[in-house]
Amino acid sequence: MTVDLSVDFCGIKHENPFILAPSPSTDNLELLIQAFESGWAGAVLKTVAFNSRIVSRVFPMVTRVEQEAAFIGLQNIDLVSEHSVETIEQNVRILKERFPNKIVIPSIMAFTKDDWQTLTKRFIAAGADIIECSIWHPHGTEWTLCTKVEEPVGTEQIASWVKEAAEDVPVVIKLSALDSDIIATAEAVERSGADGVSAINTIKSITGVNLDTLIPYPNIAGLSTYGGLSGPALKPIALRCTAEIAQKVDLDIAASGGITTWQDSAEFLLLGASTLQICTAVLRFGLGIIEDLKQGLESWMVEKGFQSLTDVIGKSLPYLVEHSWLPRGIQVVAHIQKEICDTCGACYTACRSGGHNAIIWTNGFPEVEADNCIGCGICRAICALNAIILIRPGRELKCSPLV
Structure with a gap:
């Protein structure tokens, strides 16, 4: 028995559900080429802001999160891409010319209607397959837009601006588990006319505190800040968000947060995701994990008698009920x-x-x-x-x- 790993997401066929999430891995053209050659179906490019000159990095940007020496995640204080919009546009053109069947997804961030729509039009002209909008960012007041737009009304407005500019090109809005009501925000995305959501973004966090210096991690010349938590620690939260959105909103879902193995992948698919965005696992194990992900998922599907991902997506949702319904x-x-x-x-x-x-x-x-x-x-x-x-x-x- 053979199985079909291809999936339709927002009306676009993907050869498999595995997508590189926006990260340092997707801010490097050579790495993106390697990823596509090794079997990844697509990539969300690292988020680019309208004015790239505001990017000012500090180092180190990433710290390990562990419990009793066991790896449970990474915290990063990285910002958006340091590349200019022009460079990202060129990368999109190169990737689409060389890999016409791979899915290239710019991730954009802006502050005004004109900027959101300008970025959208420029990347579509460069050949983008999908536009992803990063509305929320966990780092610093100059980057944290949630106070202005994370609530449903603001999200709906931005999503409608971008969809107006994108026309027939799918638009995906990235959601945060820190939203006061992620379902209300997903419903706002649906009302806007956008095509899908990505759930979830990293979670604002503190890695820990050095008990000798008393300075929280990471130590940047004696100071620290809040960062975005990614990796296995996020999986239960991301699964919950995926399932709730799938049960209550008619939007395609790109799941993200703690996906490390093919087993994780199957769980997200069973709870309603159509595609799977992966970052931390790639940083830990390399781009080559795509083979294990595909082979493991294929073998499990054969064992269960699933012929395509259509048979898998959402299969476990009917078993999720309100507590009062439990026997x-x-x-x-x-x-x-x-x-x-x-x-x-x-x-x-x-x-x-x-x-x-x-x-x-x-x-x-x-x-x-x-x-x-x-x-x-x-x-x-x-x-x-x-x-x-x-x-x-x-x-x-x-x-x-x-x-």
């Missing part, structure tokens, strides 16, 4: 699989700290007293080895785990 009265208890357990005791601590004291030690192993267990699942969530399953009481050997 009540189903009793489960925890069961510890001794063949997997390493007796670390994390489940015991969790149950004693926030559960119902249902886990005891027997002959050197933790064991669940079913009469005390209410099935809260805290112990299972804490277990790093996935040694704990939830089952119906009294059926440990006869039923599958409830997940």
Whole structure:
């Protein structure tokens, strides 16, 4: 069985759903050429402002975010592209001439109607397939436009300006999870006539504080600032935004935020995304991850019997309901699989700290007293080895785990 990874996004066919997100990787023409040659379907070029002279970088721009030495993301204080509009226009022309079937998406930022529309028209004339609008930026008051336009009315106005100038060329608006109501803003985008949304942008954050110097990271000559968080830490938030938008708004969705593996990719597609924008994973593992992403997704689709992405997109949305709709009265208890357990005791601590004291030690192993267990699942969530399953009481050997 063969599967078709091509997808229609905003009326334009993509050879696969994998798109480079706006980042340093998409601000370099040679890297973009390498990416297209290696199999990426397209790229969103690093955001360009109407007046590139306002860009003034500081270094270092990127810091690692970790928990107990495990990588969970990056924080950046990078700004928009340092290249001029003319340079980005030329890059668009070169890419479209060399790769006519790849999707080239300039990301634009402006402050007035004339500037938004001028940028739009110039990039369309250069050959852009889609225009993406970056309305929100997490760095500094001179870049943070959310106070002026992130609310639905302002977003709708900008989106309508850009769509008016773009005419038949699709327009995508990038949304932020920090919006007070991302669904209201997505509905405003829909009213504007724009074609899709990208969800989500990086999240305004602080990496941490150096406990010796007392200066927050990153340390820029003794000062610091807020940055944009990207990477795996964003995935649960981005999944939520993708699903909510897909359930409530009739717009194509480009998902972004924490996509690292083909499994992540499948999850976003199942929750309503049509394309997948990836940045942090590329910085960690290189442009070559595209092969693993495509092959993994293809193999999973074959296993599940999906012939095309049309069969996948949104498939999991019907299972998402309001809390009040969830079935009540189903009793489960925890069961510890001794063949997997390493007796670390994390489940015991969790149950004693926030559960119902249902886990005891027997002959050197933790064991669940079913009469005390209410099935809260805290112990299972804490277990790093996935040694704990939830089952119906009294059926440990006869039923599958409830997940």
